[in-house]
Amino acid sequence: MPPAIEPEAVDRIALLGAGTIGASWAAHFLARGFAVSAHDPAPDGERRMRDYIARVWPMLEQLGLRPGADPDRVSFHADPAAAVRDAPFVQENAPERLEVKRELFAAAEPGLAPEAVVASSSSGLLVSDIQEGRAGPERYVLGHPFNPPHLIPLVEVVGGRRTDPAVVDWTVAFYNAHGKRAIRINKEVLAHVANRLQAAMWREAVHLVNEGVASVEDVDVAIAYGPGLRWAIMGPHLTFHLAGGEGGMRHYLEHLGPSKQVWWADLGQPELTPEVNAKLIAGVDAEARGRSPRELAAERDALLVALMRTLHNTREALARADEHPHEHGRELDR
Ligand SMILES: NC(=O)c1ccc[n+]([C@@H]2O[C@H](COP(=O)([O-])OP(=O)(O)OC[C@H]3O[C@@H](n4cnc5c(N)ncnc54)[C@H](O)[C@@H]3O)[C@@H](O)[C@H]2O)c1
Numbered sequence: 001m002p003p004a005i006e007p008e009a010v011d012r013i014a015l016l017g018a019g020t021i022g023a024s025w026a027a028h029f030l031a032r033g034f035a036v037s038a039h040d041p042a043p044d045g046e047r048r049m050r051d052y053i054a055r056v057w058p059m060l061e062q063l064g065l066r067p068g069a070d071p072d073r074v075s076f077h078a079d080p081a082a083a084v085r086d087a088p089f090v091q092e093n094a095p096e097r098l099e100v101k102r103e104l105f106a107a108a109e110p111g112l113a114p115e116a117v118v119a120s121s122s123s124g125l126l127v128s129d130i131q132e133g134r135a136g137p138e139r140y141v142l143g144h145p146f147n148p149p150h151l152i153p154l155v156e157v158v159g160g161r162r163t164d165p166a167v168v169d170w171t172v173a174f175y176n177a178h179g180k181r182a183i184r185i186n187k188e189v190l191a192h193v194a195n196r197l198q199a200a201m202w203r204e205a206v207h208l209v210n211e212g213v214a215s216v217e218d219v220d221v222a223i224a225y226g227p228g229l230r231w232a233i234m235g236p237h238l239t240f241h242l243a244g245g246e247g248g249m250r251h252y253l254e255h256l257g258p259s260k261q262v263w264w265a266d267l268g269q270p271e272l273t274p275e276v277n278a279k280l281i282a283g284v285d286a287e288a289r290g291r292s293p294r295e296l297a298a299e300r301d302a303l304l305v306a307l308m309r310t311l312h313n314t315r316e317a318l319a320r321a322d323e324h325p326h327e328h329g330r331e332l333d334r
Contacts, residue, residue: 001138002170003088003115008177011035011068014087016080016104018045021121021145022093023052026074028150031060032178033068037075039083039108046076056150059305063151080104081111089174090118091143098125102133109135117167117174119143119157123195126188127160138164141171142185144192149180151304156192158185207268209283210276216283232307 003010013029015022018040026036026049038049053071060069077083084090090112094104101120112118119141120130131137141159146152155175159168168184175182185193205219214222230239237249244252270276288296 001115001164002167003113003117005088007170007174010088010174010178012037012087014038014084014090015093016040016083016090016108017093017095017121018049018076019093019095021147021149022091023049024056024148024150025091025093025121025145027053027056027060027071028179030071030073031057031063031065031069031150033066033070034178035073035075037077037083037085037087039077039080041078049076050074056148059301060150062305063309079111080108083111084108084116085111086113088113088116090116091121092118093121096122096124098129101125101130105130105134105140112136112139115139117141117171119171121145124191127158127163128188129160131160131162137162139167141168142188142192143171143175143182145180146194148301151301151308153179153181154194155180155182156185156194157182158188158192160188203270204267206272206276206280207270209279210270211268215286216280217287220287232311 011033012035013025015026015036015038018026018038019042022038022040026038029036030053038046040046040049042048053074057071090108092101092104094101101122105118108118114136117139120127121144122130122142123144127140127142131140134140137160141157141163144156146154149155157168157172157175159165172182172184183193189196191199201223205223208214208219209216227239234242240252241249244250244255247254291299
């Protein structure tokens with residue numbers, strides 16, 4: 001059974017594991033006005049998490065804070081059972097090893113409220129394996145974020161063999177009510193959905209570099225300055241629906257479907273051998289032109305915030321224009 005509390009009414013969350021992903025989740029929920037209680041066994045875990053929140057807080061201010069948002073509304077607990085006590089929702093972000101997560105859940109269980117939902121951020125483990133041997137296996141779900149969760153809205157939700165479908169529904173509604181964009185995955189697959197799509201794209205990118213068709217930088221430009229711009233707005237299906245003109249997807253499939261099949265048959269199957277790896281490493285070094293990963297990440301995040309603000313404001317203006325067509329021109333001119 002999902003929590004009796006409505007997903008929109010939740011205002012506190014527990015985090016198990018406060019590293020890269022856990023600290024970013026903390027920042028997200030604090031910015032939404034939540035109280036956050038966290039557990040991480042690393043001796044410097046609390047300091048790292050607080051430093052991270054302080055570093056990203058100005059960016060969250062730019063995106064817009066919710067009432068009650070406060071970077072200090074976070075408590076830290078040595079005992080996982082104390083961290084999860086009274087929290088209707090627990091987000092787990094411990095290292096990606098099944099036995100570590102299982103031990104952590106066993107230690108947290110005595111503190112869990114009877115109807116608390118437990119979501120794992122795991123990139124590759126199956127909920128069906130995680131929930132095995134747990135008290136209340138029906139409460140365990142996947143809540144897989146995209147890094148960094150305080151900026152990227154996507155969360156992938158799927159239940160395991162023993163998850164209550166109502167818990168999956170509740171979890172999707174919970175994330176959507178609190179600034180995330182959740183999708184429901186209907187069956188467990190390795191790497192979920194978004195990472196599979198990324199893997200398919202990157203496989204062909206590596207193939208093109210390895211075959212000498214284009215440089216690492218030019219392959220990156222081909223995405224970031226081309227289809228990537230459209231993909232920030234709509235996915236590949238709706239994009240091709242529009243490529244079919246007035247006839248939409250039906251016309252697109254009749255017209256261009258057969259050629260897509262020929263292209264699919266020609267796509268590469270590269271292997272990450274030492275030689276291929278060396279080409280990729282030299283390629284990104286050239287593309288980075290001396291900028292460190294930290295500098296590049298700061299640039300990416302600044303652009304991401306600008307893009308997300310623009311998308312958010314323009315979507316709102318378009319929705320308002322839909323509701324009040326007579327104000328259409330004026331709204332979008334602002
Ligand atoms: N990094 C990503 O891009 C990314 C994206 C989506 C999902 N994930 C998933 O998020 C989870 C965490 O990954 P990460 O990148 O934050 O790793 P990380 O190494 O940055 O953080 C893991 C944290 O867990 C802590 N920890 C160690 N043992 C623990 C225990 N027994 N109980 C609680 N905490 C413990 C560590 O001290 C560390 O702070 C993984 O399941 C990973 O698959 C990662």
